[in-house]
Amino acid sequence: MAFNLLKKYNQLLDIGSFGEHQRTESLYGVFYRDIVTNKSFSFRLKAIKPTPVDGAIKLGLLFKHLTTEVVDHDTKRREFERHRSIRLHWIKFHIEERKKENVLVFSVKEPEGIRTYIYDEVEKYVVVLEPLRQNEEYYLLSAYHIRGKDLKRDKFKSKYKRRLLELH
Numbered sequence: 582m583a584f585n586l587l588k589k590y591n592q593l594l595d596i597g598s599f600g601e602h603q604r605t606e607s608l609y610g611v612f613y614r615d616i617v618t619n620k621s622f623s624f625r626l627k628a629i630k631p632t633p634v635d636g637a638i639k640l641g642l643l644f645k646h647l648t649t650e651v652v653d654h655d656t657k658r659r660e661f662e663r664h665r666s667i668r669l670h671w672i673k674f675h676i677e678e679r680k681k682e683n684v685l686v687f688s689v690k691e692p693e694g695i696r697t698y699i700y701d702e703v704e705k706y707v708v709v710l711e712p713l714r715q716n717e718e719y720y721l722l723s724a725y726h727i728r729g730k731d732l733k734r735d736k737f738k739s740k741y742k743r744r745l746l747e748l749h
Contacts, residue, residue, distance in 0.1 A: 583610070585607050585608075585610065585611055585670075586610060586611060586614060588670055589670075589674075590670070590671050590674040590679070590680070591671070591704060593667040593668065594607070594608070594611065594666065594667045594668070594669060594670060595667075596608065596663075596666060596667060601661075604661075604666075605648075608644075608648055608666055608669055609644065611669050611670050612644050612647065612648075612669060615669075615670060615672060615673040616631075616640075616643070616672070616673070616721070617640060619673070622673075622676070623676075624676050624678075624697075624699075624710060624719055625678075625748070627716070627717060627718050627719055628717075628718045628719070629676065629710065629718070629719045629720070629721050630713070630718055630719070630720050630721070631643035631720070631721060643721060645659060646722070646723050647665060647666075647669060647672070647723065647724055648661065648662065648665055648666045648669065649661055649662050649665070650662040650665065650725070662725070664725070664726040664728060665724070665725045665726060668706060668724075668725075668726055669724075671701075671704075671706055671724070672708055672721075672724045675699045675701060675706070675708045675724075676699070676708060678699075680701065683701065683702040683703045684699065684700065684701050684702065685698070685699075685700040685702065685737070685741050686698070686699050686700075686748065687700075687740070687741055687744035687745070687748065688712070688744060688745045688747070688748050688749040689740045689741075689743060689744055689745060690745065694711060695711070695712055695745070695749045696709055696710070696711055696722070697709075697710040697711070697712060697719065697748060697749055698710075698737065698740065698741075700737045700741070704726075705726060705727040705728070705732060706724070706725070706726050706727065707724065707725060707727060707737060708721070708723075708724040709721075709722040709723045709724065710722065712749040716749050
């Protein structure tokens with residue numbers, strides 16, 4: 582399981598042979614290293630915080646958002662999502678903006694508020710941030726591999742076309 586800590590962008594984490602407990606343990610090891618204990622976890626000099634729930638910051642909820650997807654929108658029930666999970670270590674790589682080519686970084690006004698996107702056009706991968714505290718920090722909302730309807734309709738290119746003039 583520790584070998585997943587050695588994986589680099591754009592390799593995929595190896596979790597296919599694990600049981601649920603081992604898989605979660607391996608993924609949490611990557612999450613813990615890249616996010617929880619990362620003292621310099623920031624985007625463009627702005628600190629990144631986990632997603633809040635009722636004002637409280639819950640790391641478990643953030644881990645869940647990064648490794649599961651909503652399967653029932655009415656109940657908000659989430660299930661393990663392999664494509665997100667095997668790319669978990671890509672978050673830090675994109676937050677640190679190590680890749681310069683074919684990456685769109687932009688903010689868009691959405692119905693839920695302003696969102697900042699880091700969109701890797703080649704890998705079809707997006708990191709979603711929400712500005713907070715008068716744009717002094719960000720919440721890390723999610724990160725995932727774009728597939729299905731979103732990929733077919735080029736959702737993030739459409740968002741990019743209506744981007745705000747300034748990054749928030």
